[in-house]
Amino acid sequence: MSSLSKLQRRQAGFAYLMLLPGAALLAAFTFYPIVRGLPLAFTNYSVVDTTKWIGWDNFKRAFHDPTFGLALKHSLLYVLIVPVIQILSILMAVLVNNRLRFIHFFRVAYFIPVVTSMVAAAIAWKWVYQEQGILNFFLLKLGMIRQPISFMVETKLALLGVMAVTVWKGLGYYMMIYLAGLQSIPGELQEAARIDGAGRLRVIWNITIPLLMPFVLLCSLLSVMGAIHVFDEVFVMHGPSGDPAYSTLTASVYSYKVAFQDFEFGYAATIGLLVAIIIMIVSILMFRYTRRGGLTYYE
């Protein structure tokens, strides 16, 4: 700090001042609840009844709770959407990075699902999935099925149906990040490669993708986090029990159910904590194994 000039110190001070309101809000509404919430995992807190400290009982219960096991399995299965969503959004970003006519229209069109409320989107998709919905209509018209499919009811399809909604909703968001990434890649690198005789695919594979790696890491991380604690779409489309027969129940929805239906806030906090630990482990692993890529500037 002592090596900084007076101007730099003033600038740093101003920057911290600007950060202060956001930091205060974060402290009040994020970190304070975490600090207050963590001890709950060791209690039988239910709001209305007497609260007792029960040590590790909630954790032992979680390890023997088959419904939690099933919910966690679904949450981890949900991570399967990550490669799908990332590959598709990279392709979309490459597509909309071209200087074509109406490209602004396509960029906006792809982004519309992102700004649509998840509740509204989930309700709309419920209509799409109905036996008399538009998806069955097209599949029947195309001769791909003979009978309408109950996408919302079949246990093997219900979770896939929600995953598809998550992919649809998230594509535009990641596309925009990748688009920003693509536009930050110096054009001369790609031009140099082309001059050296590299084809379009080779440029993408050897230049574009490696330089996009920091963005891939960021987007994959956000996507994994979002997948593991997915809540909104499951809750709106299949209710707090993950109907039918728990087939779409995820860990976050189960946590809600335990807290707000059974009033076992202590156990719900334990579930939340366990899921947070899992996400932390996955995130650390991702950081560890996806370090490479991006531009390195030498001073």
Place this chain on the structure above:
Amino acid sequence: MAGKIKLTAAGLVCALLLSLLSACGGGSNGGTGTGADGGQSGSNQQGAAPGNGEKKDITLQFWTIALSPNFDDYMNGRIRKYEDENPGITIKWTDLPYDAMENKLLTSIAGGSAPDVVNLNTGMTMTLAGKNALVDMNKEATPEQRSIYFETLYNSAKLGDSVYAFPWYFGLSAFLYNKQIYEQAGLDPNKPPTTWEELKEQAIVIKQKTGKYGFVPTYNPPSDFYFSGVPVISDDKKTIILDTPEALEWAKWNKELFDKGIVPKESLSSDANYATDKYQSGQIATLITGAQFLSRVKTNAKQVYDNTLVAQMPTLKSGKYRAGLMDVVVPVKSKYHQEAIAFANYITNDESQLEFAKVVNILPSTKKAAADPFFTQGGADPESKAKIITAEEAAKGQDFTLGVKDENKIVEPLWKGWQQMLLGDVSPEDFLKNTQAEMQKLLDQVNAGDG
């Protein structure tokens, strides 16, 4: 250096991740005790405590579910009358949407501002009663206050020897059917089904002849089994009795309809609006619903309403009918139990309920109000018919509950198993056997006090 930066970044991300999962941490009391008498009331205490002979100056917070704005005039009228008759007591009425009530109530209890009188359905009542959050009316209400209700309805909120609510209004289902679809199917509209077996036979004909569904089941496995003649729980509340011939018959009856596509598969995970929506759009021949919902059909689909006939509900083996009951409870954290109970009793008394029934097509839970000629008189329109028909069913109405703590948890395997059975993941026989065993295990835990 780069490694350190990445490690720091990883740490920051982890902290943010934790923040994403902190939703269940709200409303903590920090692990300290929140015993039944430990909190503060939400009432505005402006004067002397009740019962000490001094003038009262009390505000009672009264919460209801989804009554405003449709019934503002009725509610405000009753409240004004009560305040006039009870000087010093002010009622502050708050109406909440159905979905918001439970969370809002919990939040207010946690925040030390519990309301004094609350309208809940029996499910919510029993859950809160199991958490010792409600006043036991058998202990704190007077025999005169308790005596005005039908015993079966009063006992809906019974847990052990305690009863945690006064029953309020309730709805029974009437059988509505579309005359036009019946005629298209070649069925006589003057012969609606009188049993569920006849309903099934007619549904098969309707599906074959018109391609439309005969009816949409609104599954509620615990109640459905009970009203089909399955005890579900023993009288001493210690044994689950689910694996019976009657239960097997009911399970197979439903599975056959489901497998053959006589009822829509979506009924398995749909809410109550699904059936009404389909009926309104003319896609389903019959609708089993409360008489009060007829007005919705009238408003949304006049043509369907004009073709609607009303009949008595087909009977199940028990001969009883499922009542969707609303209760009025007093949270233990109310500071004015006596006054709150008195107001709860007033808003559910004969006079209040009869007046309410005249405003909306519901049934009263008090004996005297139910005997009023209003419930046997009416015109030939579907709404009047539905009123008279459901009033006739009222004496056999019951809101079934297990009557044990943690009921939600105990019946969960039944809901899950029911869906698995219908979807073919398990046979009806195995479903009943496994579910009985699972429920028994949970019941034993609850009875042992470690549920």
